[in-house]
Every structure is written in structure tokens, then in C-alpha cells.
Amino acid sequence: MATNQEEVKLLGSVGSAFVCRVQIALELKGIEYKFVPENLANKSELLLKYNPVYKKIPVFVHNEKPISESLVILEYIDETWTQNPILPFEPYQRALARFWSKFIDEKIVAASVKAVHIIDDDKEREKNVAETSDSLGFLENELKDKFFGGEEIGFVDIAAVFIAFWIPLIQDVTGLQLLTAEKFPKLYKWSQEFLNHPIVKQCLPPRDPVFAYFKAHYDSLIASK
Structure with missing residues (x-):
């Protein structure tokens, strides 16, 4: 403490x-x-x-x-604060955790956000949806256990909170299909386990106000098209 x-x-x-x-x-x-x-x-x-x-x-x-x-x-x-470590101890595993966390930001967060904001160029939007999907596929293959950190949540899981909570919001607001149980069964199951973790649950923002904010923002983008 x-x-x-x-x-x-x-x-x-x-x-x-x-x-x-x-x-x-x-x-x-x-x-x-x-x-x-x-x-x-x-x-x-x-x-x-x-x-x-x-x-x-x-x-x-x-x-x-x-x-x-x-x-x-x-x-x-x-x-x-060394209690309850979130990065692996072994140097190679630590390096991998850093790699995948950066990958999430540079590939998945960046492409999915662009897909939301590009509303007047269907080709560019499809390109960003495809990039998001391809990147989620890499993560799907990387997920070997209950969590990326093994049986307990770790660095990559925390970095991926955007995927578990915010991507479903993006889907509901825009209709884009990015993370589905059919296409990415392991990632989808991970997302449900992660969102139901007691500590994660208490840190997540209330969904309804965040959804309302994103919807208002998206509707304003559509109106200005």
C-alpha cells in the first residue's frame, strides 16, 4: 500500500x-x-x-x-510496487509482453479508431476494418491460456482493456463487426473473463454514459458528412 x-x-x-x-x-x-x-x-x-x-x-x-x-x-x-507483478519475471517473456502491448496500441487501437472516424471514404474505412481484423487474428493466435498473463491477468491483458470493453462499444455504435465470438472465439472468451474479473469490473466506467458519449460523437460525424 x-x-x-x-x-x-x-x-x-x-x-x-x-x-x-x-x-x-x-x-x-x-x-x-x-x-x-x-x-x-x-x-x-x-x-x-x-x-x-x-x-x-x-x-x-x-x-x-x-x-x-x-x-x-x-x-x-x-x-x-513489486507485489502482484503484472510483467513476467523472465526477460524474454517481459520483452514479448512489451511487444504485444505496443502492437495493441499501434495496430488495433489506431486502426479501429480510424475506422470509426473515416465515414466519407468506404475504401479507407474497409482498409482499417481489415487491419483491425488481421491484428486481432495475431492476438487470437498468441492467446494460449485463460489470460495473456496465464491464469492471472498481466501486462498485455491490461493493455488490451480497449479490446474487451471499448471495441464492443464501437461495434454497437457503428455496426462495424470487429470482435465476434464466431471469428475470434478465444479472444471473445478472454474478453468475457477479463471484464468479469472483480478488479477490472470495479475499474471500468459505467457503460451507458460512455455509449451515449460515443453515439453522440458518431452521430455528429455522420451529420457533418
């Missing part, structure tokens, strides 16, 4: 998959922290002070030392 001498803050907003990653790691480790809500439409002086380079959330602040970028934050948390 964080002691009184350790001040731990998390600047973020409810509904962000990247903030949710950090919250899951903190809860798994049993670290007490203060959540500082941020409005990205009107960024606070605190956010600009702690993350002047990217001006984005999440920002993790430990004893006034700020760290940004969710995967970097996860590694810092794991190295600082």
Missing part, C-alpha cells in the same frame, strides 16, 4: 481506455491514489504542468514526479 509519505495521483477522465489501464494496475497492486478528473476540452494548468509535451491523459504523479503514456506508467508502477 502507498504510505503517507507516498503521494500518488492520477490525472484522467472517466471513459478513457488509457486511464482505465492505470486504474486496473493500481487496484491490482492495492495502491491508494487520488483521482484528479480532467476535462480535455478545457485542459487544467496542472495537466499542462505535468505533461507539457503531449498535454494528454493519463498522467501519473508519484511524490510530485509526473509520468505520462499509459504503458510507461504501467511499467513504472510494476517496478515501484
